[in-house]
Amino acid sequence: MSVFSLREVVTYGASQLTESDSAKLDAELLLLHVLKQTRTFLFTHSDTELSQEQYLQFTQLLERRKQGEPVAYIIGQTGFWDLTIKVSPATLIPRGDTESLMDYIVEHFNPKNVLDLGTGTGALALATAKEYPQASVVAVDVIEEAVALAKENAKLNKVTNVEILQSDWFALVPKRRFDLIVSNPPYIDANDHHLGEGDVRYEPKSALVAERHGLADIEKICNQALSFLTEDGCLMVEHGYDQGPHVRAIFSQSGFSNIETHQDLAGRDRFTLGYYPFSFV
Ligand SMILES: C[S@@+](CC[C@H](N)C(=O)[O-])C[C@H]1O[C@@H](n2cnc3c(N)ncnc32)[C@H](O)[C@@H]1O
Structure with a gap:
């Protein structure tokens, strides 16, 4: 009936x-x-x-x-860029906001060697790898289940030019230089009230929360990134809408040049980038 x-x-x-x-x-x-x-x-x-x-x-x-419960966790998948991405409670559900990094990448770069730090489901790494089939992409995450999920998503989307590894930021990244390093790291303060609202209640703290008012992981990444960038290389880091000035200061203290913060489609600060400086030795 x-x-x-x-x-x-x-x-x-x-x-x-x-x-x-x-x-x-x-x-x-x-x-x-x-x-x-x-x-x-x-x-x-x-x-x-x-x-x-x-x-x-x-x-x-x-x-x-x-x-x-987030729809993506209920149905087990979401869309990111032109990919179907399997999700799990091991990591963040990829957000539309993060696609603003992809928009910028396809408009401004033609990268050959890309590193994605904190890849989670693999969203940024796989979208970049698919956009640039000639590029070689390395993606790392510290959570074993996230690494397995990103590998599954690579298979699902038939992306082969990506190597996915378990690593604490740069610790086990192959010792070579990348012309583009991207990251959407954890950047929320542990006391932020947003952690008690909406989808994030179901997502792991390991994907969301960082010490030092949400900036500790961004500091770690910026502090080491220059040793992994080519001399025309760029680091792009996603952050919170109110963290732009702090993140630019971190990029500056770490020695980057041509530092800029860019906005998402809603007009909020969403990511900051900086380039390898001429004077860096
Ligand atoms: C905000 S999520 C971003 C996931 C994915 N890049 C995206 O945009 O949907 C942050 C990711 O960083 C990973 N992560 C946290 N600490 C890390 C560390 N020390 N080294 C590597 N990855 C880390 C988390 O497991 C999580 O998958």
């Missing part, structure tokens, strides 16, 4: 997700997961009726979302 049409189920689901700021999209993604279909299906089959079993499955997923 059938119950509701797809359109009715999405409307109902969205009405239940009062705490989500993407309620309709969330309901659509949960429904598509049950149906094992892509988004177009919803538009072409909106009058199709769900079976009772499908409806039951949908309401179970909806309940998890109502409790606050």
Whole structure:
């Protein structure tokens, strides 16, 4: 026996997700997961009726979302750039904000050797590797499960020009020079109230929190990066919307030149970059 049409189920689901700021999209993604279909299906089959079993499955997923669990963790994947990325509670769910680093990379660089520090699901490394098939990309994460997940995502997206390793920042990075080093490291202060809100409640602290007001990992990366950059190389680091001045100061103290902070699509400071200085020895 059938119950509701797809359109009715999405409307109902969205009405239940009062705490989500993407309620309709969330309901659509949960429904598509049950149906094992892509988004177009919803538009072409909106009058199709769900079976009772499908409806039951949908309401179970909806309940998890109502409790606050991120959609990506419920359905096991998300989109980043043009990739499908498997996610797990071992690391961060890739964010749209991080795509602003990719936008900048494709507009300004043609990198040959790229290093991604704190790769998590592999999002930045795999997107860069796919954009530049001739480039050689190294990606590291300190969490073993994240390394395994990034390797799985490389296979899933058929990306072969990437080497994924377990390393505490630069500790086990092969001793060679990169013309682009990217990183979205943990940068949230342990006392930040945002840690108690939304999706981040479900994500591991190892991916989010850094000491020294969220800046400790950025300091570690900046302090060592010049030894791994080519003489025209660039380091790009994602950070919080209010950390731009602090991060520029860290880049400056670490000896970088041509330091700039750039914004995301919402106009908030999102990442800072700096270049290998001529005077560095
Ligand atoms: C904010 S998440 C970013 C994940 C991914 N790059 C992205 O943009 O979606 C930070 C990542 O840094 C990793 N990480 C934390 N400390 C690290 C360390 N000491 N060395 C290497 N990776 C580290 C975490 O495990 C996590 O996967």
